[in-house]
Amino acid sequence: MLTARNYARLLPSDPSTRATALHLYGLVATHPILSPHGHVDPSLFVEDAPFTDPVALFIRDDHYVTRLLHADGMTLDSIGLQRPWQDVDTRAVWRSFCKRWHLFAGTASGYWLGSTLADVFGITRPLTENNADELYDEIDSALRRPEMRPRALLESFRIELLATTDDPLDSLDPHVQLSNDSSLSTQVRPxxxxxxxxxxxxxxxxxxxxxxxxxxxxxxxxxxxxxxxxxxxxxxxxxxxxxxxxxxxxxxxxxxxxxxxxxxxxxxxxxxxxxxxxxxxxxxxxxxxxxxxxxxxxxxxxxxxxxxxxxxxxxxxxxxxxxxxxxxxxxxxxxxxxxxxxxxxxxxxxxxxxxxxxxxxxxxxxxxxxxxxxxxxxxxxxxxxxxxxxxxxxxxxxxxxxxxxxGFVDDTRALMSIPARHDMARRVDAGFLARMVADERLSLEQAEVIMGDLVDAIPRRAFKL
Amino acid sequence: MLTARNYARLLPSDPSTRATALHLYGLVATHPILSPHGHVDPSLFVEDAPFTDPVALFIRDDHYVTRLLHADGMTLDSIGLQRPWQDVDTRAVWRSFCKRWHLFAGTASGYWLGSTLADVFGITRPLTENNADELYDEIDSALRRPEMRPRALLESFRIELLATTDDPLDSLDPHVQLSNDSSLSTQVRPxxxxxxxxxxxxxxxxxxxxxxxxxxxxxxxxxxxxxxxxxxxxxxxxxxxxxxxxxxxxxxxxxxxxxxxxxxxxxxxxxxxxxxxxxxxxxxxxxxxxxxxxxxxxxxxxxxxxxxxxxxxxxxxxxxxxxxxxxxxxxxxxxxxxxxxxxxxxxxxxxxxxxxxxxxxxxxxxxxxxxxxxxxxxxxxxxxxxxxxxxxxxxxxxxxxxxxxxGFVDDTRALMSIPARHDMARRVDAGFLARMVADERLSLEQAEVIMGDLVDAIPRRAFKL
Amino acid sequence: MLTARNYARLLPSDPSTRATALHLYGLVATHPILSPHGHVDPSLFVEDAPFTDPVALFIRDDHYVTRLLHADGMTLDSIGLQRPWQDVDTRAVWRSFCKRWHLFAGTASGYWLGSTLADVFGITRPLTENNADELYDEIDSALRRPEMRPRALLESFRIELLATTDDPLDSLDPHVQLSNDSSLSTQVRPxxxxxxxxxxxxxxxxxxxxxxxxxxxxxxxxxxxxxxxxxxxxxxxxxxxxxxxxxxxxxxxxxxxxxxxxxxxxxxxxxxxxxxxxxxxxxxxxxxxxxxxxxxxxxxxxxxxxxxxxxxxxxxxxxxxxxxxxxxxxxxxxxxxxxxxxxxxxxxxxxxxxxxxxxxxxxxxxxxxxxxxxxxxxxxxxxxxxxxxxxxxxxxxxxxxxxxxxGFVDDTRALMSIPARHDMARRVDAGFLARMVADERLSLEQAEVIMGDLVDAIPRRAFKL
Structure with missing residues (x-):
C-alpha cells in the first residue's frame, strides 16, 4: 500500500529514477490481487473465525519464522509446535520472538512481518523484549475486531482470486461452499x-x-x-x-x-x-x-x-x-x-x-x-x-x-502477508522498469504498459485465469 | 553511436558517475570495430546486393527473433522459414512481428533491433500493428539506397576487421576475392x-x-x-x-x-x-x-x-x-x-x-x-x-x-546489428569503469587507458589480430 | 582507515545513501580487528625481524600476485620462486611487476596492494616501469623503520586477535612464547x-x-x-x-x-x-x-x-x-x-x-x-x-x-594487507546496510546495531572467541 510512511520503500535511490519508479508503482499500487498459487486453508473463509492470537497468526505455522528461531537455538518444542495449543504459553513464545527480532532484519520474513504489522495493525515501532507484552495485547485485541476476520481481510486486501493447494481426494467442499456464496467477491479456487x-x-x-x-x-x-x-x-x-x-x-x-x-x-x-x-x-x-x-x-x-x-x-x-x-x-x-x-x-x-x-x-x-x-x-x-x-x-x-x-506468485500459508508480498513484487518491478527507462532501454510508455500487464494480463495468461 | 537521442543509454543514473561514464564512452564511441568472431556470410560482400526486404533482413535469419515469435504461438511456417522466399507474404509476417513488438521489450534482440532501426534507419517510434505497413515501406525503400548495401555498411560502420565462421573444406573463395580487392578497407577473415x-x-x-x-x-x-x-x-x-x-x-x-x-x-x-x-x-x-x-x-x-x-x-x-x-x-x-x-x-x-x-x-x-x-x-x-x-x-x-x-565479440549473423552490439559493450564497460572510479578503485587515468585497450589492444592480443 | 583521501571508497555513489554509509562506516572504521582465520606465520612475531625487501613482502609469497604475473607470461622462475633469495635480483622482479601494474587494476590483489601502499607507506602514485626503482627504494627504506616490524604492525593495525593455521603436530612453541609475552597485546592463536x-x-x-x-x-x-x-x-x-x-x-x-x-x-x-x-x-x-x-x-x-x-x-x-x-x-x-x-x-x-x-x-x-x-x-x-x-x-x-x-575472515598470509581487507569488508557492509536503509528495509538504528555486531559480536560468536 502506498502511504506517506513507506512510499519510497524498495525503489531506486537515485532521485530521478525513483520518481519514475514511483509513477509506475502508483499505477498498480492498489490493483486487485491475483493469487494463482498458494497454501491458505480455504476453510478459513468458510468458518471465518477470528485468528486466535499473535503466535498462532505470525509464528506457529510459518516455517520461515520458526526456522530462524530454531537456528538461534530455540527448540521447536519451545515454540509450541505439536502441543495442544491451549497448553502453550503464547505470551512467552511471543516474548522470545520479540527478543530475537534483530535476527530477522534484512530477511524476507522480517519484511513480510514488518509490513504486515505496519500496514494491517499500524505497528511501526521495532519489536523488543521490553515491548513484547504490550505488542501482544495490541495485536490480540485487534484480532477480535470484525475487520480482522479472514473474509473481511480478503475484501480489504482486494484479493480478486485466491488459489489453494489441495489433495487430489480432497472433498473440495469449502471451495464449493465459497463459490456458492454470493456475499464473497473473491474467487477461491482449488x-x-x-x-x-x-x-x-x-x-x-x-x-x-x-x-x-x-x-x-x-x-x-x-x-x-x-x-x-x-x-x-x-x-x-x-x-x-x-x-x-x-x-x-x-x-x-x-x-x-x-x-x-x-x-x-x-x-x-x-x-x-x-x-x-x-x-x-x-x-x-x-x-x-x-x-x-x-x-x-x-x-x-x-x-x-x-x-x-x-x-x-x-x-x-x-x-x-x-x-x-x-x-x-x-x-x-x-x-x-x-x-x-x-x-x-x-x-x-x-x-x-x-x-x-x-x-x-x-x-x-x-x-x-x-x-x-x-x-x-x-x-x-x-x-x-x-x-x-x-x-x-x-x-x-x-x-x-x-x-x-x-506473474507474481505469493505461495504462502499466511493470509496476512499476501498484500505485502504482492506489494514487494510491484515495487521491485517498478524499480526495475524505472532503471530500464533511465537506461533508455524502454520508453516510459512501454514501461507503463508492462507495469500494468505484470499484475494482470500476464498472470491471467500464464495461469489461464 | 553518440547522438543527442541516446547519449546516456545504459550509463549509470547517478549524475556524477554518469558524467565519468560519458567521458570514458566518448573516448571510444567512434573507434573502429574489430569483430574477430561472427557468422556474417562473406559472399554478402562479394555480391554486394541490396537486402531484399525487412523480414529477410531482420526476422527470417535471426533465430533470436524467430524464437520469441514462436514462443508467442507463431509457427515457424507462418514466419516463412523454408518456403521459397518469393512465396512468403513478407508484409504479413512483418505485421505479425510489429504486433508483437512488446514481447521484445527489455530483451537483447529488442535492443539490437531498436538500435539498428534508430541508428541506421532513423526510425525511433515504436513498432505497432498500425504502423507496420508504413514502417515496412520506409525500411524497404531505404534498403534500395546505395549506402545500405553491405560493403557501404562495412565502411559506414567503421568495421576494420570481420571474421567469419567457415567449414574446413570451404573454398574460401569469397575471402580471397575480398582480400584482393583494394577498394575494400575492411579485412574479412575466415x-x-x-x-x-x-x-x-x-x-x-x-x-x-x-x-x-x-x-x-x-x-x-x-x-x-x-x-x-x-x-x-x-x-x-x-x-x-x-x-x-x-x-x-x-x-x-x-x-x-x-x-x-x-x-x-x-x-x-x-x-x-x-x-x-x-x-x-x-x-x-x-x-x-x-x-x-x-x-x-x-x-x-x-x-x-x-x-x-x-x-x-x-x-x-x-x-x-x-x-x-x-x-x-x-x-x-x-x-x-x-x-x-x-x-x-x-x-x-x-x-x-x-x-x-x-x-x-x-x-x-x-x-x-x-x-x-x-x-x-x-x-x-x-x-x-x-x-x-x-x-x-x-x-x-x-x-x-x-x-x-x-575483448567484445558480436558473434552475429546480422551485419546491421554489429555497431549496436559493440556500442552496447562500450557503454556497459564505460559504466562499469565509471563506477570503479566513483568507488575509488581506479583512478580516472587508469580507467581511460583500460577503456581504450578494451576496444583495441585487448582483442588484438587475444585473437592475434 | 578513514582519511580524506579515500573516505568514499567502495561506498554507494548516490549522495544521500553515501552519507548514511559514511555514518555507518565511521562507527566501526577504527574498531579493533578480529582475525579468526588466516595464514600468517606466528614466528614472524617471535623473531620480529624487519621485512627484507619489497618483493619478499608483496610478491614472492602471495600466489594471488604471482599467478597474474604468470598469466602474463612471466615464468615463476623469473619471479625468483625456489631460488636462494640472495641470488634473486629483486629489483628486476620489482620492475617487471611495476610494468605490469595495470594487470592488477580492478582485482582484489590490486586493491590490497594499492591500499597497503597508500595506508602503510603513504604511496599513492601509480606503479610504473619508470618509477619502479624509486618506489623500491622508498619501500625498502621504510621497511627498516622500527614501526614497520611485525609486532609494531600488530599494534598499529589494532589487531586484537590473530589465528594462524597449523599442522596437528606443530610444536606450537611460537604461540606459547607469544601468549607468555605480556608486551604483546594481540592474542595469537593456533x-x-x-x-x-x-x-x-x-x-x-x-x-x-x-x-x-x-x-x-x-x-x-x-x-x-x-x-x-x-x-x-x-x-x-x-x-x-x-x-x-x-x-x-x-x-x-x-x-x-x-x-x-x-x-x-x-x-x-x-x-x-x-x-x-x-x-x-x-x-x-x-x-x-x-x-x-x-x-x-x-x-x-x-x-x-x-x-x-x-x-x-x-x-x-x-x-x-x-x-x-x-x-x-x-x-x-x-x-x-x-x-x-x-x-x-x-x-x-x-x-x-x-x-x-x-x-x-x-x-x-x-x-x-x-x-x-x-x-x-x-x-x-x-x-x-x-x-x-x-x-x-x-x-x-x-x-x-x-x-x-x-564475520569477516581475511584468510591471508600477508600481514600488511590485513587492515585493508577488514576495511574493505566494513565499507561494503556499510554500503549494503545504507542501501537497505534507503530502501526502507532497515531503520538507521537497526543498521547501526548490525554494523557494530558485524565486526565484533558476530565473529566472536561464530568462532567462539
Whole structure:
C-alpha cells in the first residue's frame, strides 16, 4: 500500500529514477490481487473465525519464522509446535520472538512481518523484549475486531482470486461452499497437487494409491491413470486452473504401458527399487503433461528442493518445519522427453519454479523463449524477496522479455502477508522498469504498459485465469 | 553511436558517475570495430546486393527473433522459414512481428533491433500493428539506397576487421576475392570451424570425414589428422587467426595413436558406442590444441549448449532455429588434460566462452588468472546483453582484471546489428569503469587507458589480430 | 582507515545513501580487528625481524600476485620462486611487476596492494616501469623503520586477535612464547588443520599418520583417532578455537569401526582404492565433527577447490602457486549424514566456506537458517573482494539475516594487507546496510546495531572467541 510512511520503500535511490519508479508503482499500487498459487486453508473463509492470537497468526505455522528461531537455538518444542495449543504459553513464545527480532532484519520474513504489522495493525515501532507484552495485547485485541476476520481481510486486501493447494481426494467442499456464496467477491479456487499419489518414494504413496483406486471400478495401472483423470476433472469442475508438482528432479520419461504397469505393481507390493521409483515418478510427470493437454490444467513444476533434510526433526515434528534445502537443479535434459512430446501442443502450459537461481538465465529463460508452452515461474521460496526478485528480472528479461513470466506468485500459508508480498513484487518491478527507462532501454510508455500487464494480463495468461 | 537521442543509454543514473561514464564512452564511441568472431556470410560482400526486404533482413535469419515469435504461438511456417522466399507474404509476417513488438521489450534482440532501426534507419517510434505497413515501406525503400548495401555498411560502420565462421573444406573463395580487392578497407577473415569433422556424434561426421580424407593421399586416422592440419594451414594462409569449437562438454583427453585409430575406425564403420564418440571428440579437442601450438591459430571453445532441444522442430526446420538451450557447464576437470599439456606453451591461446554464467567467477576467471594461454571469452549468446555483460565484468574482473579477456565479440549473423552490439559493450564497460572510479578503485587515468585497450589492444592480443 | 583521501571508497555513489554509509562506516572504521582465520606465520612475531625487501613482502609469497604475473607470461622462475633469495635480483622482479601494474587494476590483489601502499607507506602514485626503482627504494627504506616490524604492525593495525593455521603436530612453541609475552597485546592463536592427516589421497598422508601414531601408545585406527583427539586437546590448551578442513568435496559418511579400520589399514599399506580413500576422508569429516562436539573446537569446512591444477607447475614449484581452481560445489547431500548426527548438538558449530557462489543462496543460507550449528563463511579466496562481497550479502541476507554469518575472515598470509581487507569488508557492509536503509528495509538504528555486531559480536560468536 502506498502511504506517506513507506512510499519510497524498495525503489531506486537515485532521485530521478525513483520518481519514475514511483509513477509506475502508483499505477498498480492498489490493483486487485491475483493469487494463482498458494497454501491458505480455504476453510478459513468458510468458518471465518477470528485468528486466535499473535503466535498462532505470525509464528506457529510459518516455517520461515520458526526456522530462524530454531537456528538461534530455540527448540521447536519451545515454540509450541505439536502441543495442544491451549497448553502453550503464547505470551512467552511471543516474548522470545520479540527478543530475537534483530535476527530477522534484512530477511524476507522480517519484511513480510514488518509490513504486515505496519500496514494491517499500524505497528511501526521495532519489536523488543521490553515491548513484547504490550505488542501482544495490541495485536490480540485487534484480532477480535470484525475487520480482522479472514473474509473481511480478503475484501480489504482486494484479493480478486485466491488459489489453494489441495489433495487430489480432497472433498473440495469449502471451495464449493465459497463459490456458492454470493456475499464473497473473491474467487477461491482449488489446485490439484498429486505429489504423494505419483511418487512411489513418498511415504504415503501406497496408501494414497489404494484410496485413489477405490474411487474407480478399474484396478491396476490403467485404473490408476483413469482415477487421476477423474479427480482432475473434478478439480476442473470446481474451478481449478492448475496442477502442481513438487519434485527434487525435473526428470521426465515416457514408459510403455507394459513397463509402467510392471513398475506400478512392484511399487504397490513393495518390491520396487529406488531406480524403479524414480523412473515411475518421471513417467508420471510425463503422463501428467498428457493429462494437462487433455483437460487444460496448467502444469506447474516446483523443482530442486530436498525435503526434510534433518531426519530427527522430521521424525519428531513432521514435514514443513523449515529444513527443506535446495539442491543443484537442471531442467534442460530432464524435461526434454516431456517437451519433445507436448512442448508445442496448443493450450499446454508449463510453469517452471526453481530455488536454484542459476537456472534462470541458463535454462528457464531460454526454454520459455522458445517453447510456447513454457512460462517462467516467479521467484519462489528462498528467492521470493526484494534482492533476489531483482536478480530474477535481470537474469530472465534479456532472453525472454516480460511476457513469458507467470506473474507474481505469493505461495504462502499466511493470509496476512499476501498484500505485502504482492506489494514487494510491484515495487521491485517498478524499480526495475524505472532503471530500464533511465537506461533508455524502454520508453516510459512501454514501461507503463508492462507495469500494468505484470499484475494482470500476464498472470491471467500464464495461469489461464 | 553518440547522438543527442541516446547519449546516456545504459550509463549509470547517478549524475556524477554518469558524467565519468560519458567521458570514458566518448573516448571510444567512434573507434573502429574489430569483430574477430561472427557468422556474417562473406559472399554478402562479394555480391554486394541490396537486402531484399525487412523480414529477410531482420526476422527470417535471426533465430533470436524467430524464437520469441514462436514462443508467442507463431509457427515457424507462418514466419516463412523454408518456403521459397518469393512465396512468403513478407508484409504479413512483418505485421505479425510489429504486433508483437512488446514481447521484445527489455530483451537483447529488442535492443539490437531498436538500435539498428534508430541508428541506421532513423526510425525511433515504436513498432505497432498500425504502423507496420508504413514502417515496412520506409525500411524497404531505404534498403534500395546505395549506402545500405553491405560493403557501404562495412565502411559506414567503421568495421576494420570481420571474421567469419567457415567449414574446413570451404573454398574460401569469397575471402580471397575480398582480400584482393583494394577498394575494400575492411579485412574479412575466415575462421576454422571443424565441429562436424571432429565429433562422431554429428550427423554429418562420416560424410565430412570421407570428403576430408579425399583431400590427402593417406587414409585412416593418420590421414585424417594430416588432412585437418592441411586445411588449417590453408585457413592460416587465407588470413584466419582462430579455430572455433562448439561443444556441449569441454572434456578433453589424450588417447594413444592406437586407441584413437581404433575408435576412429569404429566410428567410420558405424560400430562406435556413445562413449567411443564422446572420447574421440575429447581427444580431438586435445589434438586441436596441439595443432594450435603448431600453427598458431587461437583456439576458442564455445561450451555448454545442448543443440536442437525440440526434436520435431529440428526434424522439420533443421538447426539454428532458436531451441539450443544451455546446460550446467564446468571447464576445470575437463580441460585439465589439455592444459597440463599445452597450458603454458608459448603462443598457445585458448578463449573460453560460456552460457553458464556461474563459470565466470568459479572457473574461467581463475583459469585465465593463472594460465598464460587462457583468455576469458566475452559474454556469449544469451549473455550478450546489457545486464549480463555487467554481471560478467563484476564476476571476472576481481580475479583476473581487465587484461585476460577476449575483448567484445558480436558473434552475429546480422551485419546491421554489429555497431549496436559493440556500442552496447562500450557503454556497459564505460559504466562499469565509471563506477570503479566513483568507488575509488581506479583512478580516472587508469580507467581511460583500460577503456581504450578494451576496444583495441585487448582483442588484438587475444585473437592475434 | 578513514582519511580524506579515500573516505568514499567502495561506498554507494548516490549522495544521500553515501552519507548514511559514511555514518555507518565511521562507527566501526577504527574498531579493533578480529582475525579468526588466516595464514600468517606466528614466528614472524617471535623473531620480529624487519621485512627484507619489497618483493619478499608483496610478491614472492602471495600466489594471488604471482599467478597474474604468470598469466602474463612471466615464468615463476623469473619471479625468483625456489631460488636462494640472495641470488634473486629483486629489483628486476620489482620492475617487471611495476610494468605490469595495470594487470592488477580492478582485482582484489590490486586493491590490497594499492591500499597497503597508500595506508602503510603513504604511496599513492601509480606503479610504473619508470618509477619502479624509486618506489623500491622508498619501500625498502621504510621497511627498516622500527614501526614497520611485525609486532609494531600488530599494534598499529589494532589487531586484537590473530589465528594462524597449523599442522596437528606443530610444536606450537611460537604461540606459547607469544601468549607468555605480556608486551604483546594481540592474542595469537593456533588453529588445527589436519587435511594431510585425514585424507589418504594426500601425498603426505602415510608419513603423517606414522608420525601421528608415534605420539600414542596405541596403534591402528583406534590409536589414530586417539592421537587426533590428543593433538586437538593440545591445540585447545594453546588457545585454539577452530579446526579447519580444506576439501574438494563436502561429502560426509559414518563408517562402522570395523569398516573404517579395514580401509585405514588398506590405505596405510598402499592397497586402498580411490573410492576407499574418498570414503575414509568423508568418514573422517564425520568423526571430526564428533570430536568438535566433544572438545568444542569450531569446525570450518573450506570446500570446492581443486588444488594444483597444472601438474607441471606443481611438480616443479610445489603447492600454493596460484593454480588452485574452484569446481562446482554442493553441500546439501554431502553434509547430511554429519548434520543428521550433530546438526543440533548444543555447542557444535560448523562454518561453511565456498568459492562457488551459487551455493550462497541455494544451500548455505538455507542450511544456516535452520541448523543452529551452521554458520555462513565470509566470502573466501576469489570471492573476497568488493563486488563479490556485495553479492554475498545480497545472496544470503534475505534467507538467513546478518546473524548467521562468520564475520569477516581475511584468510591471508600477508600481514600488511590485513587492515585493508577488514576495511574493505566494513565499507561494503556499510554500503549494503545504507542501501537497505534507503530502501526502507532497515531503520538507521537497526543498521547501526548490525554494523557494530558485524565486526565484533558476530565473529566472536561464530568462532567462539
Amino acid at each position: 489446485s490439484f497437487r498429486p505429489d504423494s499419489y505419483i511418487d512411489p518414494a513418498h511415504p504415503a504413496w501406497r496408501e494414497n494409491v489404494s484410496r485413489l483406486l477405490s474411487t474407480t471400478a478399474n484396478g491396476g495401472y490403467d485404473g490408476y491413470l483413469e482415477a487421476l483423470r477423474q479427480q482432475r476433472r473434478r478439480f476442473v469442475n470446481a474451478g481449478a486452473t492448475s496442477a502442481d508438482f513438487g519434485v527434487v528432479s525435473a526428470d521426465t520419461l515416457e514408459m510403455s504401458r507394459a513397463d509402467a504397469t510392471a513398475v506400478f505393481d512392484r511399487a504397490r507390493n513393495g518390491s520396487a527399487s529406488d531406480a524403479d521409483r524414480a523412473q515411475f515418478l518421471a513417467h508420471m510427470l510425463f503422463e501428467s503433461a498428457r493429462m494437462s493437454v487433455e483437460d487444460g490444467l496448467v502444469m506447474t513444476i516446483h523443482a530442486g528442493v530436498l525435503r526434510n533434510h534433518h531426519t530427527p526433526t522430521f521424525q519428531k515434528y513432521g514435514a514443513d518445519r523449515g529444513h527443506d534445502i535446495p539442491v543443484p537443479t537442471s531442467f534442460v535434459k530432464g524435461l526434454r522427453p516431456l517437451l519433445n512430446e507436448f512442448g508445442s501442443e496448443p493450450g499446454f502450459q508449463l510453469i517452471l519454479f526453481t530455488v536454484d537461481e542459476t537456472t534462470y538465465s541458463r535454462e528457464i529463460a531460454p526454454l520459455a523463449g522458445f517453447y510456447p508452452s513454457v512460462f517462467i515461474g516467479a521467484p519462489w521460496w528462498f528467492l521470493d524477496a526484494p534482492e533476489s526478485a531483482q536478480r530474477f528480472r535481470a537474469a530472465t528479461v534479456e532472453t525472454a522479455g516480460f511476457y513469458r513470466g507467470s | 575462421s576454422f570451424r571443424p565441429d562436424s569433422y571432429i565429433d562422431p556424434a554429428h550427423p554429418a561426421w562420416r560424410e565430412n570425414v570421407s570428403r576430408l580424407l579425399s583431400t590427402t593421399a593417406n587414409g585412416g586416422y593418420d590421414g585424417y589428422l594430416e588432412a585437418l592440419r592441411q586445411q588449417r594451414r590453408r585457413f592460416v594462409n587465407a588470413g584466419a587467426t582462430s579455430a572455433d569449437f562448439g561443444v556441449v562438454s569441454a572434456d578433453t583427453l589424450e588417447m594413444s595413436r592406437a586407441d584413437a585409430t581404433a575408435v576412429f575406425d569404429r566410428a567410420r564403420n558405424g560400430s562406435a558406442s556413445d562413449a567411443d564418440r564422446a572420447q574421440f571428440l575429447a581427444h580431438m579437442l586435445f589434438e586441436s590444441a596441439r595443432m594450435s601450438v603448431e600453427d598458431g591459430l587461437v583456439m576458442t571453445i564455445h561450451a555448454g549448449v545442448l543443440r536442437n532441444h525440440h526434436t520435431p522442430t529440428f526434424q522439420k526446420y533443421g538447426a539454428d532455429r532458436g531451441h539450443d538451450i544451455p546446460v550446467p557447464t564446468s571447464f576445470v576437470k575437463g580441460l585439465r588434460p589439455l592444459l597440463n599439456e599445452f597450458g603454458s606453451e608459448p603462443g598457445f591461446q585458448l578463449i573460453l566462452f560460456t552460457v553458464d554464467e556461474t563459470t565466470y567467477s568459479r572457473e574461467i576467471a581463475p583459469l585465465a588468472g593463472f594460465y598464460p594461454s587462457v583468455f576469458i571469452g566475452a559474454p556469449w549468446w544469451f549473455l550478450d546483453a546489457p545486464e549480463s555483460a555487467q554481471r560478467f565484468r563484476a564476476a571476472t574482473v576481481e580475479t583476473a582484471g581487465f587484461y585476460r579477456g577476449s | 588453529s588445527f588443520r589436519p587435511d594431510s592427516y585425514i585424507d589418504p589421497a594426500h601425498p603426505a598422508w602415510r608419513e603423517n599418520v606414522s608420525r601421528l601414531l608415534s605420539t600414542t601408545a596405541n596403534g591402528g585406527y583406534d590409536g589414530y583417532l586417539e592421537a587426533l583427539r590428543q593433538q586437538r586437546r593440545r591445540f585447545v590448551n594453546a588457545g585454539a578455537t577452530s579446526a579447519d578442513f580444506g576439501v574438494v568435496s563436502a561429502d560426509t559418511l559414518e563408517m562402522s569401526r570395523a569398516d573404517a579400520t579395514a580401509v585405514f589399514d588398506r590405505a596405510r599399506n598402499g592397497s586402498a582404492s580411490d573410492a576407499d580413500r574418498a570414503q575414509f576422508l568423508a568418514h573422517m569429516l564425520f568423526e571430526s565433527a564428533r570430536m568438535s562436539v566433544e572438545d568444542g573446537l569450531v569446525m570450518t569446512i573450506h570446500a570446492g577447490v581443486l588444488r594444483n591444477h597444472h601438474t607441471p607447475t606443481f611438480q616443479k614449484y610445489g603447492a600454493d602457486r596460484g593454480h588452485d581452481i574452484p569446481v562446482p560445489t554442493s553441500f546439501v547431500k554431502g553434509l547430511r549424514p554429519l548434520l543428521n548426527e550433530f546438526g543440533s548438538e548444543p555447542g557444535f558449530q560448523l562454518i561453511l566456506f565456498t568459492v562457488d557462489e551459487t551455493t550462497y543462496s541455494r544451500e548455505i543460507a538455507p542450511l544456516a537458517g535452520f541448523y543452529p550449528s551452521v554458520f555462513i563463511g565470509a566470502p573466501w579466496w576469489f570471492l573476497d573482494a568488493p563486488e563479490s562481497a556485495q553479492r554475498f550479502r545480497a545472496a544470503t541476507v534475505e534467507t538467513a539475516g546478518f546473524y548467521r554469518g562468520s
